[in-house]
Amino acid sequence: MTSGFVAQFSDEIETSTLNLYDTQSGALGQADVVLEGAAAGQIAGSILVTGKELTFIKTGRPLEADTYTVTLRSAADGIVGKALGELLDGDGDGVAGGDFVQTFTVAASQPLVVSLPDFACGPGQALSGPAEGSGAAFTEGLPVRLDDAGGVTSVLLTIDYDPALLTISGAELGADAPDGSQVEINVDTPGRATVALFSLSPLESGSVDFVRLIGSVPENATYGAAQVLRISELKVNAGAIEATADDALHAVAFPGDANANGNYDTEDARFIARVGVGLDSGFAVEQPDAPATSQLRHAYPTIDPMIIGDVTGDGTLSPMDASDLLRQVVGLPAPNIPPLPSDTSVSTATTLTASAGSSVYGESLTFTATVSATIPGGEVPTGSVVFKEGANTLATVALVDGVATWTTSALDAGSHTITAVYDGAAGFYASTASANLVIAKATLSVTGITVEDKVYDGTTDATLNLEDAALEGVLDGEDVVLVTTGA
Incomplete structure (x- = not known):
């Protein structure tokens, strides 16, 4: 892939220990994933983990032609197994430990690049791309861009994304589309959008925003999560022109919310300024100037700070970004920063555990449901949890400090799937979790x-x-x- 690389592991890895970015005090330690080009130097980007895969996405344009070296750090605070916490056997000698180091070569990409921009967009916000300058009103819709578009008359492409984190509902012609152009989109399948467009006459050379994707982030999307929007099945002029597809990273966060608390405050401006002057390498933790020994809440340790903090859209983190955040905080006009949604409810995550994965008929079992806000440092959810099996309600238990427990000895022998349903409460969205267990006959x-x-x-x-x-x-x-x- 020209936008980065994918690393496959034999087992799932622990994500809570991963970081690409750190603070001045070294709170999180060395970067656990490093991509460096022989000519380009260290590459800025973001990582996300799904199952046994780790994906690195370069920020901005595709990887340039170069020879690249990937280093995956094996350490207790680096890449370790999720189940047992064993160190990565990166050097493949059969003994846990040792960094994984490998090189790969990227050939020159096609002159025509069809891309989506990396962007931040939080729960309840309308889909929009990066800002277009300090004081410039943000424009709804995510642009599909054609670089070096000379001679292009038509484009067909498919975009795959996570429907739990984003909804694409339509498409409109972009600001650079010539008169008479047309666009059509198929979004019948959640998580997939197929876009077709044409221009009556060939496009001129240069960069063109031909289409804007319309949509929004679901209100219950997990704050701080990230996904890759992948472009596939790309055909330009019915295949007559070769093109390179450039994937995009979407961070589920409000643009400018550098401390990841789901709001705009003066700390956001301070965080941006600190990274801008080189004190910190990213928005890693809630208190970047705290001692490295402190137990600190993570913010965005694996997301390029440019995606979150560049609210002016100039490709840098500068005093202007911090200034615009301060204007937003005190209520002065900052039209390049999209407004926060009127519904300030936050999404939740529910986990369910049983005191035993198997039991014998008549023995007592305790189920524990824990409900937490997905915004780091958020308030503790209130309300109650309904324990169910299929459509049958087994018990309703009030949350105490975000936890509901239910004890029973009445489950029949056989396999069971118990579901904890949190229906939400004032300020909190619903979430569910399930646990499987087997009751043996006595x-x-x-x-x-x-x-x-x-x-x-x-x-x-x-x-x-x-x-x-x-x-x-x-x-x-x-x-x-x-x-x-x-x-």
Whole structure:
């Protein structure tokens, strides 16, 4: 991929220890992923982890023709396994530890690049691209850009994205589209948008914003999450012109919210200024000037600060960005910064654990549901959690400090999927989580049963005396059925 690289691991890796960016005090340590070009030097970008894959996305244009070296850092505060915390065996010697280092070469890309910009857009906000200058009103819609567009008459492309973090609902012609141009979009499949457009006459050379994608970020999108918007199935002039597709990174955050608290405040301006003058390399933690030994809430340790903090859109972090943030905070006009949504509710995440993954019928099990706000440092959710199996409600429990527990011994033998449903409350959106477990049958045997007045003619009922009976063996319910055979 010309926008970065993908690293595959044998197991899932822990994400809470990862960072590309740090503070002046070295709170998070060395960068855990480094991409360096022989000619280009160190490449700025962002990383995200999905399952066993780590994706590095370069900020801005595609990788230039060069030989690149990737270093994945193996350390207790670097790349470790999620399940057991084992160090990455980067040098492949069979012993945990050792950085992974590999080189790859990128050939020159095609002159025509079809791209989406890297951008920040938070829950409840209309989709928009980077700012176009201090004081310039932001424009709704994400631009699809054609670099060196000379001779282009038509483009067909598909954009894949995460529908939990973004909704694309339509497309409009961009500011540079010639008169008579047309665009059509298919968004029938969530997470996929197919765009077709044409111009009556060939485009002139230069960079062109031909189309703007219309959409929004769902109100319950996880704050601080990130995704890659991937361009595929690209055809220019029905395939007659070769082109390079450049993917984009979307950070689910309000542009300028450098401390990741879901609001605009003076700390945002301070954070931007600190990175701008080189004190910090990014918006890594909530208190960048705190001692490195402090336990600090993370902000955006794996996201290029340019994507969050460049509210003027000039490609730098400068005093002007900090100044515009201060204007926003005190209520002065800052039209290049999109307004915060009127609904200030935050998304939540629910986790559900059982005291045991398997049990025996009749034994007590405790289910613990924990509901937390996805904005780091946010308030603790209130309300209640409904424990369900399928459509059946098993219990409703009020949250106490974000936690609801339910204990039961009434689950039948067999496989169960228990779901914790948080329906939300004032200021908090709903979320759910599930846990699977197996209830084994209890053992059962019968001893001490005597038969009174036993008659052997096969027509008279016999009476069972159970006063001294004891039951053991396999039991998966409250009822025991005794079946007799013979006389």
